[in-house]
Amino acid sequence: MARYKHIDTSPRFLAVDLQRQLLPGTFEYALNRLLDHELDLSSFDARFCNDETGAAAYPPAMLLKIVLFAYSQGIISSRNIERACREHVTFIALSGDSQPHFTTIAGFVSSLGDDITRIFTQILFICDKQGLIGREMFAIDGVKLPSNASKTRSGTRTDFERQVAKLEAAAKVMLERHREADQCAIEPDLRAKETQRITRLQRDAAEIRSWLTHHPEDRKGSKGAIRKSNRTDNESAKMATSKGVIQGYTGVAAVDAKHQIIVEAQAHGTGSEQELLIPVVKSIQSTQINHSLITDTSLITADAGYHSETNLRQLADMHVDALIADNNMRSRDARFAGQGKYKTNPDPLHDKTGKAKPAVRYQPKDFDYDPDTGTCICPAGKQLYGNGSGCTINGYAAVKFQGAQRDCVPCMQRERCLLTPHKTKTRQVSFFRGKRDGVSYTDKMKARIDSPEGRARYGRRFATVEPVFGNLRHNKQLNRFTLRGQKKVDAQWKLFCLVHNIEKLAHHGYAQ
Structure with missing residues (x-):
C-alpha cells in the first residue's frame, strides 16, 4: 500500500x-x-489633533x-x-x-464622507493613465438594495399620529384594567407582565411623539409630493423591487464601455430612477482627470427607468448625446417579437389579483363635450366650467373642465363619478386634442433608437453595465447597505465601486 x-x-x-x-x-x-x-x-x-499630545x-x-x-x-x-x-x-x-x-x-x-470621493477621483486618474477609459460610451444603471432600516417604521406624519393615538389608547385601557384588578388577588407574574406591556406601549408612543416633534413636516419628493418618512433612517425610501418592497437606497453607477470602469457612483434614498439621471450626468461632466470625461463624441445610454420628456429636454439643452430607451422600445423591435413565450406564467395558487373589473366610475367618454362651443355636460346633466384650455399633458394638447361645488356636492351620483367621494368635492375631466405642434423629444429619441445604428449602439449598454452589477452583487456579495443616512450609504457604495475599479487595474497588469 x-x-x-x-x-x-x-x-x-x-x-x-x-x-x-x-x-x-x-x-x-x-x-x-x-x-x-x-x-x-x-x-x-x-481628523486628528495629536501632533504634540495624544495617542498615535x-x-x-x-x-x-x-x-x-x-x-x-x-x-x-x-x-x-x-x-x-x-x-x-x-x-x-x-x-x-x-x-x-x-x-x-x-x-x-x-x-469617510467627502474623503472617499477624492480617492475615487484619484483612482479614475490612474485608470485613465493606464488607458482603461475610452470615453466612447457610458452606460448608466442602478440597483435597489435594502438598508439598515425597518420598512414597518415608514409612513407619513398622519400615519404616525394615528399610530401613536392607538398606542396611547391601548395603554390607557390596559392601565384602567390594571387599576380595577388591584382590588382582586392576581398572581404576581401576571401583574408584572401587564406592567411591562403598559410600559412598552407608553415608551413606543413617546418615541413616536419625540420623532414627530423633531420632524415637523412630511418628507417631500422631487416634484413636491409627500414621500413616506422612516423613523429609523429618514433618508432611505420604501421602494418596490422584483423581490418585493424594501426599505433602502438606490445605488447608481455610470460605466465606461471600454473596460467597464465605473466613472461615477452615487447612492440616493429614492426609488425613482428618473430623478437620478441628470445628477449623474452632471457629475460625469464635472469630473476632471486628464480632461473632461464626456467629450463631443461620447454617448450616454440608460434603460427605460430613466426615460422622461423632462430628462430628454435637459440632455438636449446640455448638448449631451444620449440614447434613453422607452417602455415600448422592445415591442417595436422585430427581434423581440416572440419574447412573450419566454415569460413565466403566474402561479394560479399564488396569483391573488383576479380578473380585471370593469370601470364603475364615469369615464371622459360619458361626458358630453362639444369642441365647437367649448362646453361640457356631465352625466347628471350639469354643465362644467373650463379651467384650462391650453394645457399640455405628456406632449398632448388638452382641455380641462371642473364641476361646480353647488352641483357636485349634493349630486346623487357622486359614488359613480368620484374616486374618493368622501374627500373630493368636485370632478375634473380632460379631453385631448392631439399632439402639440412640433415633434417631442420623446418622438425624436424613438426615431433615433429604432434606427439600425441606434439599436446597434444601444445594444452595447447591457454588456457594459450588467456585468459590473453582477460582480458587485454576486462576487462581492453586496446584498444590503449596513449604514444609515444618505452620506454614509453613498460612501459605502463608492467603496464597493472602488473595489471593482482596483480589480480592473490589477487584472490589466498594474504594479506587476
Whole structure:
C-alpha cells in the first residue's frame, strides 16, 4: 500500500515575511501599491489633533487597505474584519499585524464622507493613465438594495399620529384594567407582565411623539409630493423591487464601455430612477482627470427607468448625446417579437389579483363635450366650467373642465363619478386634442433608437453595465447597505465601486 507524508495543519509559530504575502498580480498587491505610493491621503490628517499630545492614530492607508480587501472578499461586518486581521495572513500583511478594534473600523467607514470621493477621483486618474477609459460610451444603471432600516417604521406624519393615538389608547385601557384588578388577588407574574406591556406601549408612543416633534413636516419628493418618512433612517425610501418592497437606497453607477470602469457612483434614498439621471450626468461632466470625461463624441445610454420628456429636454439643452430607451422600445423591435413565450406564467395558487373589473366610475367618454362651443355636460346633466384650455399633458394638447361645488356636492351620483367621494368635492375631466405642434423629444429619441445604428449602439449598454452589477452583487456579495443616512450609504457604495475599479487595474497588469 502506498505511503504518504503526513500533512499537519495544526496551529504553529512561523517566521513569515509579511511583505512577501502580497503576490504581484493580485488585488491585494495592487491595493497595497496604490495606497502606499500613488494616492494622496493628506485630507485625512485634518481628523486628528495629536501632533504634540495624544495617542498615535491608525494610518488611514492601513484602514482603507483592510476595508477594501474585506469588501473584495464579501466581508462587510467590522467585527469580522477585526477577526480577519487576527487570523488571516493577507489581512495581517495589509495591516502590519496591528489588529484595529472593530469600533475603530466601523467609525472609519461611517465617517469617510467627502474623503472617499477624492480617492475615487484619484483612482479614475490612474485608470485613465493606464488607458482603461475610452470615453466612447457610458452606460448608466442602478440597483435597489435594502438598508439598515425597518420598512414597518415608514409612513407619513398622519400615519404616525394615528399610530401613536392607538398606542396611547391601548395603554390607557390596559392601565384602567390594571387599576380595577388591584382590588382582586392576581398572581404576581401576571401583574408584572401587564406592567411591562403598559410600559412598552407608553415608551413606543413617546418615541413616536419625540420623532414627530423633531420632524415637523412630511418628507417631500422631487416634484413636491409627500414621500413616506422612516423613523429609523429618514433618508432611505420604501421602494418596490422584483423581490418585493424594501426599505433602502438606490445605488447608481455610470460605466465606461471600454473596460467597464465605473466613472461615477452615487447612492440616493429614492426609488425613482428618473430623478437620478441628470445628477449623474452632471457629475460625469464635472469630473476632471486628464480632461473632461464626456467629450463631443461620447454617448450616454440608460434603460427605460430613466426615460422622461423632462430628462430628454435637459440632455438636449446640455448638448449631451444620449440614447434613453422607452417602455415600448422592445415591442417595436422585430427581434423581440416572440419574447412573450419566454415569460413565466403566474402561479394560479399564488396569483391573488383576479380578473380585471370593469370601470364603475364615469369615464371622459360619458361626458358630453362639444369642441365647437367649448362646453361640457356631465352625466347628471350639469354643465362644467373650463379651467384650462391650453394645457399640455405628456406632449398632448388638452382641455380641462371642473364641476361646480353647488352641483357636485349634493349630486346623487357622486359614488359613480368620484374616486374618493368622501374627500373630493368636485370632478375634473380632460379631453385631448392631439399632439402639440412640433415633434417631442420623446418622438425624436424613438426615431433615433429604432434606427439600425441606434439599436446597434444601444445594444452595447447591457454588456457594459450588467456585468459590473453582477460582480458587485454576486462576487462581492453586496446584498444590503449596513449604514444609515444618505452620506454614509453613498460612501459605502463608492467603496464597493472602488473595489471593482482596483480589480480592473490589477487584472490589466498594474504594479506587476
